[in-house]
Amino acid sequence: MLAINPFDQINPPHRLLMGPGPINADPRVLRAMSSQLIGQYDPAMTDYMNQVMELYRALFRTQNRWTMLIDGTSRAGIEAMLVSAIRPGDKVLVPVFGRFGHLLCEIARRCRAEVHTIEAPWGEVFSADRIEDAIKKVRPRLLLTVQGDTSTTMLQPLAELGDICRRHGVLFYTDATASFAGNELETDAWGLDAVSAGLQKCLGGPSGSSPITLSPQFEEIVRRRKCVEEGIRTVDHTDGDDEMIYSNYFDLGMIMDYWGPERLNHHTEATSMLFAARECARVILEEGLDNTIARHKLNGAAMLAGIQGMGLEVFGDIANKMNNVLGVVIPQGIHGEQVRQMMLNDFAIEIGTSFGPLQGKIWRIGTMGYNARKDCVLQTLAALEAVLNRLGFVSPHGEAMQAAWNIYDAEQN
Known part of the structure; x- marks a missing residue:
């Protein structure tokens, strides 16, 4: 039996999609x-x-x-x-x-x-x-x-x-x-x-x-x-x-x-x-392709700095990572899916899981397309820090946000 009324209009919940894709369309x-x-x-x-x-x-x-x-x-x-x-x-x-x-x-x-x-x-x-x-x-x-x-x-x-x-x-x-x-x-x-x-x-x-x-x-x-x-x-x-x-x-x-x-x-x-x-x-093309690539690089760098400021380990060779997706190693003692569910249910933010040899070992966080923006980066960092603190992972308070802000400030100067 259907749990929904099939004659209702489609009205999906609001989500900020900060995984490896898809993302919120412009x-x-x-x-x-x-x-x-x-x-x-x-x-x-x-x-x-x-x-x-x-x-x-x-x-x-x-x-x-x-x-x-x-x-x-x-x-x-x-x-x-x-x-x-x-x-x-x-x-x-x-x-x-x-x-x-x-x-x-x-x-x-x-x-x-x-x-x-x-x-x-x-x-x-x-x-x-x-x-x-x-x-x-x-x-x-x-x-x-x-x-x-x-x-x-x-x-x-x-x-x-x-x-x-x-x-x-x-x-x-x-x-x-x-x-x-x-x-x-x-x-x-x-x-x-x-x-x-x-x-x-x-x-x-x-x-x-x-x-x-x-x-x-x-x-x-x-x-x-x-x-x-x-x-x-x-x-x-x-x-x-x-x-x-x-x-x-x-x-x-x-x-x-x-x-x-x-x-x-x-x-x-x-x-x-x-x-x-x-x-x-x-x-x-209205923004300029070089500017679009630079925007992805800037927001990816801010997300990277924020994650590192939180005391989390980044997966893989950072020198060869994409501008728009970041792998974050799940800390010991933290249940990765519980974090994702709390991010989704309490903050309406989706981050990605992984699969294959990395299943259960990393989250994947995207900063791409319409979501390659300062507000999306800061919202995601603030929510992730709050969830991790709630679950017992002690991070330097406020350092994630400060590290991301520093990247943005340096770009303006």
Whole structure:
């Protein structure tokens, strides 16, 4: 039996979402989503699609023509990239330093790739030399990386990897779901062939749309694949050597034909999510992408200083952490889930738990998107200090707030 009245209006409780994502959407994004629907081939709609492509070229810092949206969560963007590029038997190399490297491996195996991995302990990242050594040994067709892994809060350096991939004839993809727009990412300057992201982290929107960008080289390998749609059209871009793409929905060749001037029917664009994605990009570019990244860095630094001022230990290599997510080691004698429940029930603030080898060992606290703000940081620190003191963890009184304030004061001076 339902415990609620299904005829009641949706009225979710107020929450301040300070976990690893999703976060509270920017009110401007929510307003954009409430706009009236229009037909998918209405000139106004196709113009919005073209605007989205242009806006996200600026965010990805690329000249790539094929910069667009995949309808679905950030995982849809990942899957579209991999299923469209990987042929059965292709060698791929995945540097795994957290949960989402394992996800890339799983999807690649479903594409029948020959998957090779190198692994770093959770809380560490890879040197460029180690990745190049693995490329020399494996000789993969694709390098599949995660830029920012929220499971560990680490940020993998990518700037040197593009040149390495070019020297060895390897295509270079990264999943930037958790890091995009809150940390530096230079698609063209770093030689990235493909990048996918999601709205629900630093972009300040809801989950449900995945911005992607493809280099001409990545486009070429996608176009060489066969794609068949029974009863509508048959497209064969291959010489017969490449396998057909096994997904219709995630076939990037067909999606490019839909977003391109041909406007060939593939799916019905998720209009409200397109409006959301457009507004996410517009808001950031209005602020300035460099300023947005600096805002994430500032508020992440204030949260870090506050946590350390409270006497808590930070997880992982701080020098390689994302600007927007922080791992906090749960103190001895403190029940991590009890703290999270008290934060939620008494202060309406959500912080994240963890999983895998870090389950029950760390909290993950995010400062991203619309919530990368001074008031959100200070509210979270004050609530966490109060809860911990209530449960018997004695921290230096007021030091967390003072440490965070010092970061903000230093930025103003």
